[in-house]
Amino acid sequence: MKYILTLLCSVVLLSATAQTDPNAPFQRDKNLPNFKIVSVGGKEITNRDLPKYKYQMIIIFSPDCPHCEHEAAEINKYADKFKNVLMIWDSYKDMPSIKKFAEKYNMVGKPNIIIGRDPEFTLPSFFRPTMTPFVAIYEKNQLKKVYEKGAEVFELLKNIDSK
Numbered sequence: 001m002k003y004i005l006t007l008l009c010s011v012v013l014l015s016a017t018a019q020t021d022p023n024a025p026f027q028r029d030k031n032l033p034n035f036k037i038v039s040v041g042g043k044e045i046t047n048r049d050l051p052k053y054k055y056q057m058i059i060i061f062s063p064d065c066p067h068c069e070h071e072a073a074e075i076n077k078y079a080d081k082f083k084n085v086l087m088i089w090d091s092y093k094d095m096p097s098i099k100k101f102a103e104k105y106n107m108v109g110k111p112n113i114i115i116g117r118d119p120e121f122t123l124p125s126f127f128r129p130t131m132t133p134f135v136a137i138y139e140k141n142q143l144k145k146v147y148e149k150g151a152e153v154f155e156l157l158k159n160i161d162s163k
Contacts, residue, residue, distance in 0.1 A: 021128040026136065030143040032056055033126040037090060039116040040099040040108060053086035053112060055160045056138040060090050060129050063101035067150050068133045072105040074153040081153075082112065085160055089115035090123045 026033070036046045050056070061068035072089075075082060089107065091098050095117055102108050102115045118124070127134055133150040136143060137159045145159045 021130075023128075026127050026143060026146070032138050032141040032143075033123065035090075035118055035122040035126075036120060037088065037114055037116045037118055038095075039114055040095065040102050045114055045116075050086060050088075050114075051111070053084060054140060055085040055144075056088065056141065057082075057085050057156070058088045058090065058123060058127075058136045058138070060123060060127060060132055060134040061101075062091055062132045063093050063097040065132045067131075069101075069105075071133045071135075071150045072101070072107070075156075076105050076107075078153050078157070079106075079110075081157055082160070085112060087113045087115075089113065090118045092117070092121065092124060 032047055034047050036044055038044055059068075059071070061071070075087070089102075091101075098115065098117060099108075107113045107115050127136060127146075129148065131149050133147075135147040135151055135156070137145045137147075137156070139160075147155070
């Protein structure tokens with residue numbers, strides 16, 4: 001029994017400290033990746049179609065993840081501080097779940113928010129996250145900071161000009 005408890009604790013500790021794959025493409029390519037998102041409105045948006053913002057924030061999330069819900073609620077609470085950030089929320093889940101999440105956190109129709117599904121799984125393949133939410137902040141299309149386990153809103157704001 002003691003052996004089983006020790007093994008279980010080890011598995012929990014290893015999963016809690018899981019790091020993103022050191023061979024993930026973002027580790028060596030600091031440019032905003034090529035991708036295609038199908039938005040909750042049904043529009044296909046590629047990295048070439050993005051509106052111009054000083055900052056881009058890619059958030060890989062799951063609509064049923066409590067940490068992702070917390071991240072969305074906090075960003076929504078301080079939305080005025082993120083006006084110069086294009087937020088790209090990408091999930092692998094089904095579109096009805098993503099749409100429900102987008103509506104719950106007031107993301108639909110915001111000019112600086114793209115939320116949807118990456119049908120080719122490009123972003124998860126590029127970042128290889130082990131947990132959600134995974135947040136990557138870009139400044140002028142160059143990687144600035146990665147948060148492998150999400151980040152508190154004030155930590156995110158440290159990396160952008162939120163004036």
